Amino acid sequence: MDELSKGMTQTGSAATTDKIQENDGSSNPVVYVNGSCLECERVRAACERLGIVEVAPEPDALPTLLQPTAPPCYLVTSPFEGELFDTAHRAKYRVLGPTAVLQLAERDEPPPANARPLYSLAMRGAVICFSGFRKKDELTYLITLIHYMGGSIRKDMSSKVTHLIAAAATGEKYRYASGFGLPVLARSWVDACWERRDDPACLATDDVIIKEHKLKVFAGARVCFVGFPEDETQHMGEVLASNGGAVCPLDDPDCTHVVVDEHNTVVAPECSSRVHVVKAEWFWASVQNEEAQDEGDFLFKDYLEEMSRRSSIGGAGAGVATPGAAGAAGGGEEAGGACTPAHLQRLRKRKLRGGDSALHKRRSSVGDAVLLNLSRTLLDCTTSPDGKPILEESEVSDNVVRKLMSPRQQVFMELLQTESNYVGILHTIVTMFKQPLEEMAEEDNSNGKNQALLNNTELKIIFGNLPPIYELHQRMLEELRYTQAHWSEEKSIGQLVLQYTPDMVKAYPPFVNFFENTKEMLQQCDRENPRFHAFLKICQTKPECGRQSLQELLIRPVQRLPSISLLLDDILKHTHKSNPDHAALTKALAGLREVMSHINEDKRKTEGQLQMFDIYNEIDQCPAHLVSSHRSFVSRCEVVELSKELSGRGDHLVLFLFTDTMEVCKKRSKAFNSKSPTNGTGTMRIGSSKPYRHISLMPLSTVKRVVDIREAEDCHNVFALMCRNNQELKEKLYSFMITDETVDKSHFLRQLCRQMANTVCKADADKFLACLESHQMDIDTSDLALSTLSKVSKFAARTRIKVGRALSFNKTPSKLKRAMSSMISPFGSTSNLTPASQLAQMRLASCNNINEMGGCSGGAAGASGGVLVAPLSVQPTRKAAPGAAHALRRF
DSSP: OHHHHHHHHHHHHHHHHHHHHHTTTSSOOEEEEOHHHHTOHHHHHHHHTTSEEEEOOOGGGOOOOOOTTSOOOEEEOSSSOSHHHHHHHHTTOEEEOHHHHHHHHHHTOOOOSSOSOBSOOTTTTOEEEEESOOOHHHHHHHHHHHHHTTOEEESSOOTTOOEEEESSSOSHHHHHHHHTTOOEEOTHHHHHHHHTTTOTTOOTTOHHHHHHTBOOTTTTOEEEEESOOHHHHHHHHHHHHHTTOEEOOTTOTTOOEEEEOTTTOOSOOOOOTTSEEEEHHHHHHHHHHTSOOOGGGSBHHHHHHHHHHHHHTTTTTTTSOOOOHHHHHHHHHHHHTOOOHHHHHHHHHHHHHTSOGGGGOOOOHHHHHHHHHHHSSGGGGOOOTTSOOSSOGGGSOOHHHHHHSOHHHHHHHHHHHHHHHHHHHHHHIIIIIIHHHHHHHHHHHHHOOOOOSSOHHHHHHHHTTSHHHHHHHHHHHHHHHHHHHTOOTTOOHHHHHHTTHHHHHHHHHHHHHTHHHHHHHHHHHHHHOHHHHHHHHHHHTSGGGTTOOHHHHHTHHHHHHHHHHHHHHHHHHTSOTTSHHHHHHHHHHHHHHHHHHHHHHHHHHHHHHHHHHHHHHHEETOOGGGOOTTOOEEEEEEEEEOSSSSSOTTOEEEEEEESSEEEEEEEOOTTTSSEEEOSTTOOEEEOOSSSEEEEEEEEGGGEEEEEEEOOBTTBOSEEEEEEOOTTOOSOEEEEEEEOOTTOOHHHHHHHHHHHHHHHTTOSOSGGGEEEEOTTTTTOOOTTOOOSHHHHHHHHHHHHHHHHHHHSOGGGSOHHHHHHHHHHHOOSSOOTTSOHHHHHHHOOOGGGSOHHHHHTOSSHHHHHHHSOOOOOGGGSOOOOOOHHHHHHHHTO
């Protein structure tokens, strides 16, 4: 049997070989396709483009290629494994995957000339290098997959390499790729592309795929944190884990980095020589730039050496930028024209880090302690923006020098000191935060890359209102310095401050009014943007910030004007009345108080306008012209309507009072707003999510009189409005009862009258207010039910009316009439009543008056003894007596 099979196989092979030989002189090669691929019509059509399509034989029946110069033979198969695939590959067949056949046909390209199997073109054009892989089997597997997807491999980094696949974020190849901006990817990139090998649209070099599989910043790193507070250590550990690293103890043999808080650590921790001991700036700079930074630029030992050198010379060079070891090496390379990958990376990232790290070495703890003792705050040690010392050596707050100064001059020196520190803070915000972020955004706009930490809108909200304040106080500081240099007791400090008050009125309100928006935007960006969070952390570690956050620095302009006012008041106390500056200081203090009052008033108006937008968004069908730049919100009041002109007696309304109009809207009930019928099909509509529905927009110019109804036993918190439009001759009277316990009626009515007077340009607002007794307006609230039961009764009464109209008893059969009568009126027989009496008694059970039912001893007694009265909620509302209008006209 084996011999027979062998003979048949040889016969088949000979026949196939003859067919290949017959085609040697033709231009149509043979394309063998396995059965699974032939089932797809698109794949079959694409294979016919390559040559004569044949069903792939068994592996041992696959013919051998006799002549190398003959037209190539193809095998289209899937998957790329098994005996048929191995046999064809060894026989030098051009093995293709169905995806590659489809992609070549779509691009109208010939198949590649080499004999390497090709499943797809997903990595075509990618030249890939590997770094950090120690297992040969893993590396061989990845190389094979890359070749199957049309990619190329290089052993060493060169100008032809387009992508680096790394196992860890370290090494020379990683530095090279980072320096030249090459994508550094994890091995998951290859696996993900191979999983999508049957998708012709998959392209490994697509930006979305590259971003998804970019190597994490701390991949392969095991980090120990030393010297940080417990909460900060936990936060940094979470950031480390989200970026591919792991926290480890200091004695871990696999530890790769030790990150040290240089402000709390004076001795380098003992660890292996191969472990990188770096400052916290390395950690946050890596997060911000989304790639691990060169540890040589952030070594903790260089920081200690610099601090030791500064201490040895007494801190004389604390304010001078002295390059460290790494900085000196970098300068030598730049001077010599060298262009190594590490140097290119430092040049490319220097702007993002705010300059060379050596320029931001922290001053010695001894110098900080001295400055802290003199100025009472660490942030006060900031140098002035132009690099000048804030005070000359002879002006340092020494006790001997202080005794030589007059009390007035001493307070002035304190004003100068605080102004210098304040301008230094503003300078720090502008140069360390605002300018670098704006430069990143400008580079993004020019090169199209998405590397900016904040967009232009976020930058405008956070920093947009700060430059006018900075420029104002720079000029003011120069004036104060000139006064200090030419000091005399007759120098007018008040006049100096007074000349800047108009600029303060222009500069401060926009910043103070929108400071809450600034703070919210800053917190949102800090919370949602990890790179921006890292940028803030880097800046916070620098001495210019005094370890304070950007939010803590931005609040200083809000606090500055009250501080200046207190210092001027102190100077005024030490200024004799005969001194010409006494009157000037008084005017300056009055001017500053006016500025702060203007800021507070402007802030109140701004908050009112912002609240107006919130009100507009909460009212369904609200007129768009309610939102206006000249209008602001004043107050709010919840009422119940006593009249029936606006919405209906007993309806809960909300009055939103603005400076020139009043929005009347109905408060939606939670019980009856969940679902409401829309049409006769029985479908239900979910109620609006807005809590109010627009009823009327009442301009205050149409309100002619506000009537305060005096308190009575049956009338509490009631007032009325008499309105008349220019187009209407008849006056309308609306009456309301205040239900909001937090609203004082007299205060609300005075506010309303004041806005009415402002609208019609009248000074006396009391002329719009009238006081009447409740019986003069014929108003009574004793019969007004405000409970939930009343709402149910009112809703049921309206339903009864609709049902009564729908079921006309004039056309209803007698049996149905009796059944409906007994259901609607369950209080006994109605056979002895007239039709009119029957209709008067018909009502739903939910509409019955509870008080009436409680007074009945039994069902029979109630049916026979009492006279049934309709519920109060459906009784006719009493109309205003003619005397009400007459009473108002007397005013």
